[in-house]
Amino acid sequence: MERYSRIENKCKREIVLLKARPCAWSKCTFCDYIEDNSTCIDEMLKINADVLSHVTGEYGVLEVIDSASIFELPQQTLELIKQIIHDKNIHTLFVESHWIYHSKIQQMRDYFGINMIIKTGVETFDDDFRNRVLNKNVTFSSIEELKSYFDSPCLMVGIKGQTKEMIQKDMEILTKHFQYGTINIYRNNSTPIQRDDQLIQWFMQNYAYLQDDPRYDFLCDPTDFGVGD
Ligand code: SF4
Structure with a gap:
């Protein structure tokens, strides 16, 4: 499992995939990456310290993800990230959190005290x-x-049951309202939620230009950031 990488296009940054406690929600029907979660504090601290030791601060921007929310990282790991931010002159931190923590987001911003881009898995703006x-x-x-x-919604494209209209609306909301975002093309995994190849083909014919939009990360595969498996 790759846990450290550099994102060399758009917003250049280093990225680390850390190990966290089980996702507090854990019930999204399409998610199997929570299998990376751990309940062993020693294992988490050891892996996270090792991965974070690779951070150089070369871009001044760091993204920290885990297979849950930033809030599920052990406190000692948060402290280590804060130390590295200070030591390596990092000015911007990307993290991710589920909506259930929305009332604690400001606390996390205050804790790190630098510019933060908080990503969240919206997947689609179609509530149903x-x-x-x-x-x-x-x-x-x-x-x-x-x-x-x-700051930054993550959207999923190409799941069976999604419609062109839903996706059109999602892209319209993203581009009109957000300066940051991630577009993920869905890849089949071990869950029963299936990819819709025809819908993805249609999407690529109509929205491939978003791959060049500097505001948004566009992942044709979940591992395109260079971390994960
Ligand atoms: S919130 Fe994220 S990590 Fe948790 S189950 Fe949903 S997709 Fe998976």
């Missing part, structure tokens, strides 16, 4: 598909409410 089919439990009531906590 997001919460009934994908079981996300992401329940913001307006774009403004979402934006008051999070």
